[in-house]
């Protein structure tokens with residue numbers, strides 16, 4: 001024991017974040033950036049006073065039950081905490097934190113990329129050129145959907161949802177949202193609040209998902225809810241794959257009722273869904289919403305701030321359990 005608390009950093013983080021972790025903690029890193037299986041994760045945690053994981057490490061109830069007494073905090077490098085059983089952590093007295101705010105801009109940018117890529121057939125066009133199949137042009141060629149003047153529906157008007165709405169306003173879109181509670185006027189910024197999800201769906205030419213994955217929101221986008229969207233709507237998901245019933249999505253995309261989908265997240269990650277990937281009317285990214293240098297630094301520093309607070313005997317700023 002060096003006198004510093006020991007910290008397990010489960011994945012490769014930025015050089016600056018790892019340098020700060022190494023300076024302030026007896027830190028164990030994962031330079032090969034391997035994904036630890038359940039047993040390895042439990043074994044590595046045995047010597048840790050704190051762990052700094054990503055959403056790739058699953059802290060289910062049985063994993064949490066096997067964590068050592070000494071482990072004080074699970075300081076996630078993510079805003080989403082659906083990979084951690086919060087009740088189990090609470091029951092063990094283990095603090096859990098996340099990294100809100102710092103990834104809102106980056107994730108909202110990816111939501112716009114997914115929206116435009118889906119609306120303007122970005123992946124289809126890119127593929128055509130790369131594969132040497134672009135041998136024709138006409139005014140009726142690759143006609144997409146214009147988003148300007150259309151309605152942008154936000155499901156979950158939290159921090160990311162608000163920034164995405166702001167960016168969509170920049171495209172001249174009208175903002176609608178559904179949230180557990182209505183936002184104050186200064187945050188709503190003229191957006192129309194829908195007290196029910198059904199009411200939001202009916203007006204969403206583009207529906208963008210920004211709510212956490214919880215037992216209540218799992219599968220919230222399914223055959224019933226997709227059928228309520230306007231004809232030729234676009235679905236954007238930069239939140240969590242679990243929100244969407246992928247079979248229902250595939251059916252709506254195949255029938256053409258849904259014009260397209262722009263997806264950064266999938267039910268199964270890494271990998272995605274080969275049946276979705278086989279469709280032309282999708283624009284797909286491999287869960288990179290927060291993957292910018294600035295944001296990765298900020299997420300790592302925020303997670304370290306939370307750990308620092310715990311070892312300084314203070315309440316961490318981003319406690320979720």
Ligand code: 8YV
Pocket residue numbers: 053054055056077078079080081103287288289290291
């Ligand atoms: C990250 C995320 O890529 O914050 C989240 O919930 O899904 C993403 O920002 C990931 O969790 C990084 O650890």
